[in-house]
Amino acid sequence: EGELNLLTWEGYADPSFIAPFEEATGCTVSATYVGSNDDFAPRLAAGGGVFDLVSPSSDSTAPLITAGFVDPIDTSRLDRWDELYERFRTSEGINSDGQVYGVPYAWGAIAFMYKPDAFETPPRSLDALMDPALEGKVALWDDKSAIYVAARMNGDMDIYNLSDEQIAAAQETLGEMRSNVRKYWSSAGELVDLFASGEVVLSNTWAGYQSALLAEQGIEVVEFIPEENAEGWMDSWMVVSGTPNEDCAYQFLNMAISEAGQCGVASVNGYSVANPVAARECMTPEQFEALHQDDPAYLDSLLLWENLGPRLGAYTNAWNAVKSQ
Amino acid sequence: MTVVQEQVDIVPVRAKGRRRSRNGLGARLAWGGAIAAILAFLYLPIAVLVLFSFNSGRLLSWPIQGFTLDWYRKLASNEQLIEAAWNSLYVATCSTALTLIIGVPAALALDRLSFPGKGLFRKLVLLPIALPGIITGISMLTLFRLMGANLSLTTVIIGHATALLAVVVTQVYARLQRLPRSYEEASADLGASGLQTFFFVTLPNIRTAVIGSGLLSFTLSFDEIPVTFFLTGRDNTLPMYIWSTMRRGLTPEINAVGALIVLASAVLVVLSVLLLRDKPGGRA
Amino acid sequence: MSLAEPLPEARLRARRWTAMRRYLVLSPPLLWTVVFMFVPYLTLVVYSVWRAEFPLAVPDFQFGNYVTIFTDPQYRNVFLRTLKIASLVSLCALLLAFPYAYFLVFRVRSPGWRLALYMAVVAPLWVSYLLRAYTWKTILGTNGILNSFLISAGLIDEPLTVLLYNQAAMVLTLTYVFIPFMVMPIYAALEKIPPSLHEASADLGEGHLSTFFKVTLPLAMPGVIAGFTMTFCLSFGDFIAPMLVGGPDGQMIAGVIATQFGAALNWPLGSALALTMLVFILVLISASDRLERVGQGRLA
Amino acid sequence: MIELTGLTKRFGEVVGVDCVDLRVEEGAFVTLLGPSGCGKSTLLRMIGGFEEPTEGTISIDGRDVTDLPPNRRPVNMVFQDYALFPHMSVGRNVAYGLKVSGMARSEAAAEARKALDMVGLADRAEAMPHQLSGGQRQRVALARAIVRHPKVLLLDEPLSALDANLREQMQVELRRLHRLVGLTFIMVTHDQSEALAMSDRIVVMRDGRVVQQAAPSELYDKPADAYVAGFVGTTSFFEGEMTRTGLRAFGQTIRAPKDLAPHGRPARFGYRPEKVELRQGHVADGLTGHVDELLYRGDAVRVFVNVGDGRLAVDLQVTDRAATDGLPRPDEAVTIVIPPARLMAFGPAADKAA
Amino acid sequence: MIELTGLTKRFGEVVGVDCVDLRVEEGAFVTLLGPSGCGKSTLLRMIGGFEEPTEGTISIDGRDVTDLPPNRRPVNMVFQDYALFPHMSVGRNVAYGLKVSGMARSEAAAEARKALDMVGLADRAEAMPHQLSGGQRQRVALARAIVRHPKVLLLDEPLSALDANLREQMQVELRRLHRLVGLTFIMVTHDQSEALAMSDRIVVMRDGRVVQQAAPSELYDKPADAYVAGFVGTTSFFEGEMTRTGLRAFGQTIRAPKDLAPHGRPARFGYRPEKVELRQGHVADGLTGHVDELLYRGDAVRVFVNVGDGRLAVDLQVTDRAATDGLPRPDEAVTIVIPPARLMAFGPAADKAA
Numbered sequence A: 001e002g003e004l005n006l007l008t009w010e011g012y013a014d015p016s017f018i019a020p021f022e023e024a025t026g027c028t029v030s031a032t033y034v035g036s037n038d039d040f041a042p043r044l045a046a047g048g049g050v051f052d053l054v055s056p057s058s059d060s061t062a063p064l065i066t067a068g069f070v071d072p073i074d075t076s077r078l079d080r081w082d083e084l085y086e087r088f089r090t091s092e093g094i095n096s097d098g099q100v101y102g103v104p105y106a107w108g109a110i111a112f113m114y115k116p117d118a119f120e121t122p123p124r125s126l127d128a129l130m131d132p133a134l135e136g137k138v139a140l141w142d143d144k145s146a147i148y149v150a151a152r153m154n155g156d157m158d159i160y161n162l163s164d165e166q167i168a169a170a171q172e173t174l175g176e177m178r179s180n181v182r183k184y185w186s187s188a189g190e191l192v193d194l195f196a197s198g199e200v201v202l203s204n205t206w207a208g209y210q211s212a213l214l215a216e217q218g219i220e221v222v223e224f225i226p227e228e229n230a231e232g233w234m235d236s237w238m239v240v241s242g243t244p245n246e247d248c249a250y251q252f253l254n255m256a257i258s259e260a261g262q263c264g265v266a267s268v269n270g271y272s273v274a275n276p277v278a279a280r281e282c283m284t285p286e287q288f289e290a291l292h293q294d295d296p297a298y299l300d301s302l303l304l305w306e307n308l309g310p311r312l313g314a315y316t317n318a319w320n321a322v323k324s325q
Numbered sequence B: 001m002t003v004v005q006e007q008v009d010i011v012p013v014r015a016k017g018r019r020r021s022r023n024g025l026g027a028r029l030a031w032g033g034a035i036a037a038i039l040a041f042l043y044l045p046i047a048v049l050v051l052f053s054f055n056s057g058r059l060l061s062w063p064i065q066g067f068t069l070d071w072y073r074k075l076a077s078n079e080q081l082i083e084a085a086w087n088s089l090y091v092a093t094c095s096t097a098l099t100l101i102i103g104v105p106a107a108l109a110l111d112r113l114s115f116p117g118k119g120l121f122r123k124l125v126l127l128p129i130a131l132p133g134i135i136t137g138i139s140m141l142t143l144f145r146l147m148g149a150n151l152s153l154t155t156v157i158i159g160h161a162t163a164l165l166a167v168v169v170t171q172v173y174a175r176l177q178r179l180p181r182s183y184e185e186a187s188a189d190l191g192a193s194g195l196q197t198f199f200f201v202t203l204p205n206i207r208t209a210v211i212g213s214g215l216l217s218f219t220l221s222f223d224e225i226p227v228t229f230f231l232t233g234r235d236n237t238l239p240m241y242i243w244s245t246m247r248r249g250l251t252p253e254i255n256a257v258g259a260l261i262v263l264a265s266a267v268l269v270v271l272s273v274l275l276l277r278d279k280p281g282g283r284a
Numbered sequence C: 001m002s003l004a005e006p007l008p009e010a011r012l013r014a015r016r017w018t019a020m021r022r023y024l025v026l027s028p029p030l031l032w033t034v035v036f037m038f039v040p041y042l043t044l045v046v047y048s049v050w051r052a053e054f055p056l057a058v059p060d061f062q063f064g065n066y067v068t069i070f071t072d073p074q075y076r077n078v079f080l081r082t083l084k085i086a087s088l089v090s091l092c093a094l095l096l097a098f099p100y101a102y103f104l105v106f107r108v109r110s111p112g113w114r115l116a117l118y119m120a121v122v123a124p125l126w127v128s129y130l131l132r133a134y135t136w137k138t139i140l141g142t143n144g145i146l147n148s149f150l151i152s153a154g155l156i157d158e159p160l161t162v163l164l165y166n167q168a169a170m171v172l173t174l175t176y177v178f179i180p181f182m183v184m185p186i187y188a189a190l191e192k193i194p195p196s197l198h199e200a201s202a203d204l205g206e207g208h209l210s211t212f213f214k215v216t217l218p219l220a221m222p223g224v225i226a227g228f229t230m231t232f233c234l235s236f237g238d239f240i241a242p243m244l245v246g247g248p249d250g251q252m253i254a255g256v257i258a259t260q261f262g263a264a265l266n267w268p269l270g271s272a273l274a275l276t277m278l279v280f281i282l283v284l285i286s287a288s289d290r291l292e293r294v295g296q297g298r299l300a
Numbered sequence D, E: 001m002i003e004l005t006g007l008t009k010r011f012g013e014v015v016g017v018d019c020v021d022l023r024v025e026e027g028a029f030v031t032l033l034g035p036s037g038c039g040k041s042t043l044l045r046m047i048g049g050f051e052e053p054t055e056g057t058i059s060i061d062g063r064d065v066t067d068l069p070p071n072r073r074p075v076n077m078v079f080q081d082y083a084l085f086p087h088m089s090v091g092r093n094v095a096y097g098l099k100v101s102g103m104a105r106s107e108a109a110a111e112a113r114k115a116l117d118m119v120g121l122a123d124r125a126e127a128m129p130h131q132l133s134g135g136q137r138q139r140v141a142l143a144r145a146i147v148r149h150p151k152v153l154l155l156d157e158p159l160s161a162l163d164a165n166l167r168e169q170m171q172v173e174l175r176r177l178h179r180l181v182g183l184t185f186i187m188v189t190h191d192q193s194e195a196l197a198m199s200d201r202i203v204v205m206r207d208g209r210v211v212q213q214a215a216p217s218e219l220y221d222k223p224a225d226a227y228v229a230g231f232v233g234t235t236s237f238f239e240g241e242m243t244r245t246g247l248r249a250f251g252q253t254i255r256a257p258k259d260l261a262p263h264g265r266p267a268r269f270g271y272r273p274e275k276v277e278l279r280q281g282h283v284a285d286g287l288t289g290h291v292d293e294l295l296y297r298g299d300a301v302r303v304f305v306n307v308g309d310g311r312l313a314v315d316l317q318v319t320d321r322a323a324t325d326g327l328p329r330p331d332e333a334v335t336i337v338i339p340p341a342r343l344m345a346f347g348p349a350a351d352k353a354a
């Protein structure tokens, strides 16, 4: 009984684990996909009452909470809340005024990937993006994340607190890089396609996801964390305020952090998950290890996305300016 | 905005023959080649689309790898796509009905009545046809936001009806202008009331324009993106669905959808040519 | 009857009834246009002077958005680029459409063929815009149909990468998509030229070519202007081709507006941009309208 | 009986019809005649109910119909372009007016057939309008109008779309139909010969006003002013002045009735070209001049004669007496002799004559 | 001098012009007259070079021009719709044909001004065509054609777009211009009165063939057949048979020249309505019948008389002698007396008369 409308990422509503859920609960699930974290707020702002659950990354949650787009989560209705990583449960992104607003779901890195047959020496550093030999062979995510990448190339490692000058420098770096860029990709599939059809050989990527899709097509790519480090992300489910389908929503949340949801999202997307307990139950040890579920240090080493607060405008404006050049 | 009226008026045919040309074979060959090249430019892509919908390989490269109907089969089992198609059908049907209900009286008013503000009214109605859809889309988005209305297929329908109103109005208006006023006067003179006159005399005589503009606005609505882009809620229309899959990457399945759409369009074109060809009796 | 004398009650009632019937016809379309066209443009104006503040905007009255548009070079860049691309598209379409229309009107003698060839350009309008644009992506890609065909034909060794994801690809795609809008008005204009004008020119001693430049071309101008304007407006407001076949330098003004309403979540700035575009296009349309009317007045 | 009182129609600045008073007797055939734009159609359309008068009233048989819509007036109209409904057969066109007023289908068909019979088209009831010739369409339009037995039939230039031969034929038909049905006909035309040929009474209009109303022969022989004289039939005009010895024009004096015009003041005069005589050479008591140009017309020859600074016309009947051989040649000296009774005088103010 | 030999034009199945032989003398004013679709325009357009003859030759002053394109023939045309270039001023329109042949701009302008002067429009050189009235456009078209001093001027229905008054005026103008420039004029018209009024010689066409060529008065008085008689001027036709006592028609016998037609065989006869007399009651040696309808025309009255099963027309001159009061009334018995010399006879095969 009831329906659930998800505004989420590709792969988060995969039939492999959604179908059983629908069968078990009678809630029908439909999903609309976003291409970037920046899509959540506008879709909710343009008119409420359309979606029930959203899954933004932790750096983009604050505005949704402030604007009242999402409701607090009643954690007592979640059976396995306590099994989630402590770091996530208490993260700034989903906690506000002593209330919890999100249910951590999956996490990962914004790694880079390349086609091994196009390189004699495998790239290790972001400098490869500027390699004149790669003219027209690079792709970059159409997201403010590009600023983070450029800042790190410039040596500005405090990427979430860049000064205006540093942002301007990043913008300039991106401008210089442009002759190498074939396309700014805006969806996972688009990037897959760019690699598959041989348009590009190097790009940033949602670690685990696109490489797996490419592997399915028999195309070999290699992911790597560049010397300049990589950003990390964590997505959590949030309940849109005023949803008429609250029951289904909570059933979905429970499913999401159980074995079904956690291993589902891990095997479909290749992402790491938020509930290590459930993960251990349903993953092979190899997968468990490969996804760094046993390695909190890896998680800590990533530059986990932070809410930019009032600086958000400066970042997005800089990125738009790059695209407009 | 004559721009508009001319471009939607359907198929003028000139019957009178012209003088036989005195030029030789060379000129004819040159012309033939140029025209063939333009036609090739127009139809090669469509041919490619249809051809590759039967290609057994995933990669869209020459030569095609083999014949298959897989993509059509996949398409038949793609629920999202089918639902999107139904949504589109629903939207196109409703918005066409709306444009006709609003547009025919609007054309009548423009042609037969004079009232204060007519100039502005005409400009407003005709504007969307030259205006990029994005402006119609966002201006209506701001309105719905202000009204606190939720985005749904209904808002899309309203958006389409508004954007396509001009199509109906221009075509029906053009026809009304060719329809002598004296028909309606004769009808009133013979004792018919306003409604009787409209249904017995006016409507039968503008029938082809109404059907034609209805068909056109149906196709345009079925294919609409810019307005839908801003006004749709969670429901996808077919082009929006195709658009999102396209953005996610090349899938040969889309070729199959495309081939089907080409087929449907061909049917529609033939249909409209047949329907719109004035029967001799229908001519004024 | 003198003017001052009041009309009898019955006559007044009859007049009122006639007037009311008119408004019954008029009111639905009038209401619709006011509510769904006039008011939306007004709200756009209102938003454009508001201030962006999360989640959307707060009432304010200032022209900061317009100041931004006219001072920040990124908007000027995009605007100029859009102008360039729309002009190129219109030009290419014109170069293809004029000979085609000319051929139809002056070289095809059989009405049946003329109709068929005319339908041949107009018919693609009925085929989905997206699909027509998308096909070019599959044709022009690095491993796309054109490249693989050229390679298998032995014409090139390496796939050409200059075909896709750049402005040329956008111009090509948009030209392809909008060419019918160029052919139609030019055809109509050429069609309207009385054949006797050509005969008169021959009668007075002119040859084919000079008749073309002295008579045909000047008289076809209204159609050319109409087609040019239409094609220009349509490609000026397009934001789909850039996303499909455009490269990193493919951003167009409509895309920027879409971004302001989407990712950037700055509706006021977006509204201001949209209104700027609206005004630009209105000016363009009325200018071309005037030019056209000048031309048509002569033929009338 | 139709009575128009102070009927006026203004279109913004333009005055279409200007304070017209008119009575039309029952059963009369009245023609509104005037040049293009003089307000004939507007007047007719006000009677039909297609235009609302700005001022004034219209009554039919004593009943004020000024504010009735067309469908409620006992008046029917034959439109200039016939306005046959192209999507209905001839029979259904004629029956239309009956069906909308609720007559049963079969009865309406029978009535329609009767009306078609009256115009001689009973066998074409199944045809579509576009299958008919111009004259036949014309007759269908007539049938459609008379089938409702209106009190008045309005005809707006009913024959203007027909070619010359057919027009003459239809003139006779219309006259006969008028006699047959006995209705009041009000017809609009800008063709003076048509007005002369068909009507009992002609109303000449100019600039929205009625200039003269009279029977055809009265109109022709005694035009009220130069305008009517120039518009109805041909008139040769010249300037002159009445003196005690006669009418002085072009420095020559001819005989004229004493009271033709006030003496000692320049005025305008005229005559009908077919009512005068042309003599060779100089003849006393005539206007002498030189032949300018001849227009042969089969049954007559119009001779243009330059007299002084003016140009006058004379129509010569081509009879056995004056065969074409006996015609004057260009530049020959001739004299125009005008019977005094045939001289017409118009006030000095009269202007704008054909 | 223009000479057409066996000139034929076929459009697929349709024969537009059928083996026409024609000689036009230098300086003549020749009119091609015939109903719509008879091939007048096609013939003219072949002379102008706008249509290629299927067969036959065209020579001008002894030079074969059959295969020359229009721009190389010493012939200019005035088009029915004038075909003025709408984007050029009047002056540039007229100068257009001069600049092509390499004339300097100033010289061409001067020539153009001279030509415009000739048609009385010298002061409108700066105007655009759409600012001119119909008659003025007509004259510009004329100026544009004559400015090149062609040997022959072709005119395709030059006056058909003008209203009646203006047409008459332009007829006189054209005649005068013809006299002035002394060129050969070949004009097309379907208006017999225009043809009669203007031409030295009329070529009557029918179904692509020439039926009769003659001077206007000859054509009117001695039409070659019933077709010409019906087309040029009005003719009242009736069926009859020559007997020894005279012409027998409608059971009555009237006097007729013995050799009018073969005796003892039914044939078709006719007369011009204005050449006969109408008497009251029964009169010997005339056709007696009853008045059907009168059409008043100002200077004349056309009386339709039912005689037996036929209907004949008589034109009565409205003179002082027979004022309108003395006119016959409908249903009155009258007799038509036809002077024997005025009877025309046509073979039995003659059909299709107006």
Ligand SMILES: Nc1ncnc2c1ncn2[C@@H]1O[C@H](COP(=O)(O)OP(=O)(O)OP(=O)(O)O)[C@@H](O)[C@H]1O
Binding pocket: D011, D014, D015, D016, D017, D034, D035, D036, D037, D038, D039, D040, D041, D042, D043, D190
């Ligand atoms: N709907 C209208 N709006 C403005 N002016 C009008 C309208 N209808 C007629 N007129 C003007 O009123 C005057 C009389 O027009 P009307 O049609 O009655 O003339 P008419 O005598 O019938 O001429 P015609 O012989 O050309 O039909 C004209 O000056 C005309 O321009």
Ligand SMILES: Nc1ncnc2c1ncn2[C@@H]1O[C@H](COP(=O)(O)OP(=O)(O)OP(=O)(O)O)[C@@H](O)[C@H]1O
Binding pocket: B017, B018, E011, E014, E015, E016, E017, E034, E035, E036, E037, E038, E039, E040, E041, E042, E043, E190
């Ligand atoms: N281009 C053409 N193709 C086919 N038939 C033609 C063509 N031009 C003329 N005809 C035919 O040739 C015949 C003569 O035509 P033409 O135009 O010479 O007639 P016309 O005497 O000038 O008639 P009108 O008075 O109507 O102008 C007609 O039957 C016409 O249908």
Ligand SMILES: [Mg+2]
Binding pocket: D040, D041, D042
């Ligand atoms: Mg009128």
Ligand SMILES: [Mg+2]
Binding pocket: E040, E041, E042
């Ligand atoms: Mg012709």
